[in-house]
Amino acid sequence: MATYNIFLLPGDGIGPEVMTEVEKVAAFMGQAGLASFNFERGLVGGAAYDAHGASISEDHMALAQAADAVLFGAVGGPKWDAVPYDVRPEAGLLRLRKDLALFANLRPAICYPALADASSLKREIVEDLDIMIVRELTGGVYFGEPKQIIDLGNGQKRGIDTQVYDTYEIERIGRVAFELARKRKNKVTSSEKRNVMKSGVLWNEVITALHKREFPDVQLEHQLADSLGMQLVRWPKQFDVIVTDNLFGDMLSDVAAMLTGSLGMLPSASLGETNPKTGKRKALYEPVHGSAPDIAGKGLANPIAMIGSFGMALRYSFGLGEAADMIEKAISNVLASGLRTADIKGDAASYVSTTVMGEAIVAELKALVG
Ligand code: IPM
């Protein structure tokens, strides 16, 4: 049985609580002989700032580089609102993405039938929804230069961010989307704002050419990002794979998360290029939800997005697709049994804690393994 080295970065807020539940799932996988994991633990975000004045230390960056996969909780909170911009909690996450070159962010939005009533949309709109948002993660306005606030000297300041994309960045994320679509419903929707942005014009051109050249068998459509946002809440089941830039992907994936009932449900994978020599790729797995400081430490957090992110690690980093399927099945069965955390409670009379939900998923896994 192979042993995988996983670097845990629980971070801030509810990050550590949901990470604890993942460790239980992983420990069970080990006991059941499905896989074995070596965990190292590090600090990121506000926790890292408190310990050593940086949003992630050089030592912990090196451990992240060396690991087979990084599992990331969440960062940020009001406690660090006043820290300098360069060492704010989010900077740690952005540095991990950039330095590990994790350009492809996969954010699946799946609505389990048991949760269709927890969504703010009608059951028939979201039931059995299964879409994949492919968000470009190392370019665009998040990293473009110049990025600054300049003093104009007349009592005015100017804030500048730069949206910039090169052909190769659009091509490689497009390729990820088309390849995923081939294993799904074979449809890609590409989204940008070519009606106002030059980067959008280029995005559209490059995706169109890539499609013609390498993926003519996949259905491709283009939608302006504002219109796509509207369509996501109008009739989300028209989509299969959505590919878009860093900023639009950030916003649209939060919208997609709510279709599934709660932000607490959405896992994600951030992947680098596959090394042709080793066949390995750098990867970080994190829930789409944030650190939720308002509920931290109260046992109210939903661990499903974090556990689902671990499932994605099994699938995309370790080739353990069957074990990943089993985790998804366990989550689905536990939800079908009526167990709910506070965020997905809907009209139900009661809800369970983070720990009870995590342990119920482990118990269900035990039952599935037999
Ligand atoms: C996300 C988050 C991050 C982002 C923040 C925490 C920097 O919102 O992963 O969606 O904007 O990418």
Ligand code: MG
């Ligand atoms: Mg976001």
